[in-house]
Amino acid sequence: MLLLDIKNLTVEIDTSTGWVKALDKVSLHLKKGEISALVGESGSGKSLIVRTIVGAIPDRWRITADRMTWKGQDLLSMSAQQRRKIIRNEMSVVFQNANHSLDPTASLGQQLRESVPANQLEEVSFWQRKALRTDIIVKYLHKVGIKDHQQCMRAYPHQVPDDICQKVMLAMALVSKPELLIADDPTMGMEITSKVQILRLLTKLNQTQNLSILFIGHDLSAIANMATHMTVLYSGQTVESGKIGWLHKRPLHPYTKALLDSAPSFRKDLAPKSTLSSLDGTIPTLQHLPIGCRLGPRCPRAQKECVKTPKMRHISSHFYSCHFPLNRGGK
């Protein structure tokens, strides 16, 4: 069953130079029980997709999509109240920069207690609920790797390091036992042990509780170990998507290849001290988007035809948008 199904999502933002398409016909879908990854360099629009899914973007921005559904229900036409209900009960989000999402005026303990849904407290009497709430959040704090739960619960967000805020946000997101977890760079800035612990926890929850995960991150090696599908974004456009094994072995889009080649941890074939290849230039700003394929100015395979936006094509369920794809016909 498809949980999330997004087809041709476009988000237009009003900037000082006029309206620009920050997301341009982005497609993404996620099946129940699947871990799907969303990757792309900084500024490619990953967090914007998350904020659009949960409706956390300014009303004045223009959003269009052929389809944007949660379990078949149209997210774009439903009321803000209906969408909030879905987000509260079925979908949890760990936003990037978790410390910005926490309330600076409440202790972490207060915020964690509030995140325990009422239906998990129904079986005990009113007088036992406070203790049960505490038991539940302590369990989740330990799961995300916070051992000193008492000190953590007493603290305010500004009193703890960013990685503790991220872990607390993750605990808050998991406590409601969502069907889908959207995790936007949840291990950013964490040291390696914490990172591994969080990734193991997410994989375990996926395997034991069928938790579906949309994982956004930059660590391709970690992504390859946990996700089954990957969607690659570049400058607000989906450039390629499909099973991670296919994308790894046989990328069709030059940007996917460049992204994989630039990740040392992903290159098992790399000899020691080899130079990593990368694309020249940087991702364009929204005010200076090239016409046609947005990778054009940086693409080693660009030709005249690339001034026309390539259509999304596919080989089986491997999607790509490029006029001159790699790995086809022996090239």
Ligand SMILES: Nc1ncnc2c1ncn2[C@@H]1O[C@H](COP(=O)(O)OP(=O)(O)OP(=O)(O)O)[C@@H](O)[C@H]1O
């Ligand atoms: N509130 C905003 N106003 C104007 N432009 C915005 C706003 N939020 C995001 N953008 C623009 O949208 C584009 C996508 O940003 P986004 O934060 O989604 O990137 P990202 O892929 O999440 O990057 P990172 O990997 O650094 O988190 C960027 O060009 C950014 O400048």
Ligand code: SF4
């Ligand atoms: S469409 Fe052209 S510019 Fe774009 S990725 Fe393909 S070859 Fe490169």
Ligand SMILES: [Mg+2]
């Ligand atoms: Mg982001």
